[in-house]
Amino acid sequence: MTGAELNDMYGAMIMPDAQVAVPSSWMPAVHEAMTAFVELPTPVRAFFIVVGIVEFADGIEFQIAGAMNHIDEDGRRMIADIIARAREAAKSGVH
Numbered sequence: 001m002t003g004a005e006l007n008d009m010y011g012a013m014i015m016p017d018a019q020v021a022v023p024s025s026w027m028p029a030v031h032e033a034m035t036a037f038v039e040l041p042t043p044v045r046a047f048f049i050v051v052g053i054v055e056f057a058d059g060i061e062f063q064i065a066g067a068m069n070h071i072d073e074d075g076r077r078m079i080a081d082i083i084a085r086a087r088e089a090a091k092s093g094v095h
Contacts, residue, residue: 001027003052010034014050019063021054022090029060029089036082044075060090 003018013034022030030053037045048066055061062083068076 001030006030006034006050006053010038012049013037013045014053018050019052019054021052022060023055026055026060026090029086032089033062033082033086036085037079040078040082041075044071044078047071048079058091059087062086 001020001024003014003020004016006014006018006020007016009031020030034050037050047070048064048068050062051065052063053060054063064079071079
């Protein structure tokens with residue numbers, strides 16, 4: 001799946017030209033994470049975007065860009081928790 005295809009599904013949460021380079025077996029974890037990102041409160045969601053989803057050091061990495069200084073500690077924790085769940089799901093094969 002490409003960044004453009006994910007952008008069609010999840011809108012502004014991911015750049016259309018985002019690099020997506022993960023095994024297809026990890027895509028359920030990607031979809032779960034992207035859905036969770038979309039469902040974040042607006043004051044969190046409005047200040048970051050996914051610019052890449054790649055395989056890194058035997059795990060999944062969500063590359064994000066944004067104005068993190070505008071996201072409070074709880075919001076940053078929500079983002080980190082979503083990414084942690086995706087990493088665990090991809091690692092264990094449980095989606």
